Amino acid sequence: MDSNTKAFLGLLKSRNLSASVPSISLETGEFLAGLVRKHSTMSLLELGTAHGYSTITFAAVMSEVGAKAEDSPRIVTVDFSKPSYDAAVANVLKAWFSHVVEHVFADALNFLPTLAEKFDAVFIDAEKRSTARIFEMAWPLVREGGWLVVDDVVKFRGKMADFYAHVEKLGIPHEIVMTDSDDGVMIFLK
Ligand SMILES: C[S@@+](CC[C@H](N)C(=O)[O-])C[C@H]1O[C@@H](n2cnc3c(N)ncnc32)[C@H](O)[C@@H]1O
Numbered sequence: 001m002d003s004n005t006k007a008f009l010g011l012l013k014s015r016n017l018s019a020s021v022p023s024i025s026l027e028t029g030e031f032l033a034g035l036v037r038k039h040s041t042m043s044l045l046e047l048g049t050a051h052g053y054s055t056i057t058f059a060a061v062m063s064e065v066g067a068k069a070e071d072s073p074r075i076v077t078v079d080f081s082k083p084s085y086d087a088a089v090a091n092v093l094k095a096w097f098s099h100v101v102e103h104v105f106a107d108a109l110n111f112l113p114t115l116a117e118k119f120d121a122v123f124i125d126a127e128k129r130s131t132a133r134i135f136e137m138a139w140p141l142v143r144e145g146g147w148l149v150v151d152d153v154v155k156f157r158g159k160m161a162d163f164y165a166h167v168e169k170l171g172i173p174h175e176i177v178m179t180d181s182d183d184g185v186m187i188f189l190k
Contacts, residue, residue, distance in 0.1 A: 024151060
């Protein structure tokens with residue numbers, strides 16, 4: 001990641017913290033960047049944009065990977081909050097990644113059934129209580145060989161009880177990785 005993008009993400013992280021806008025931790029960002037590099041992820045669906053911190057992290061790493069492979073990255077990111085959607089559009093523009101990112105202002109629960117395309121990866125970071133329903137619709141959109149990650153699965157395990165039950169019931173193999181001292185992500189490989 002170039003120094004300008006790193007500096008912009010640092011600024012965005014401190015603005016998010018002071019305005020209580022949620023965003024992935026630096027450590028989770030590094031972990032996700034590793035997944036993008038390992039799997040050469042070129043298309044990604046993100047559910048839960050907030051102000052675009054994770055979106056810009058993905059866009060930066062996917063652009064690096066794409067440049068090496070002479071491929072063009074594509075991110076579709078969804079949020080149902082108009083102020084968050086507007087802030088993310090502005091931040092992604094300032095970070096020079098508008099050509100990579102398609103912003104969708106919608107409820108993921110309504111938008112997901114309209115999607116026909118498959119993605120290399122899906123990142124779920126929306127309302128924790130909706131995770132089971134979002135996962136159910138998003139998992140079929142991951143192409144063979146792709147990956148799906150759900151954020152905050154340890155801290156908000158209680159709010160995600162039906163998601164845990166759903167995954168266990170279907171027997172979908174997964175792994176929980178502690179990316180922070182107090183929280184982790186759940187990873188699914190297809
Ligand atoms: C934890 S924040 C996302 C943080 C972001 N991924 C980052 O790391 O910068 C969750 C966001 O998801 C949005 N959200 C929650 N439930 C949603 C849904 N059903 N559809 C669309 N957006 C949703 C909220 O408005 C909020 O902005």
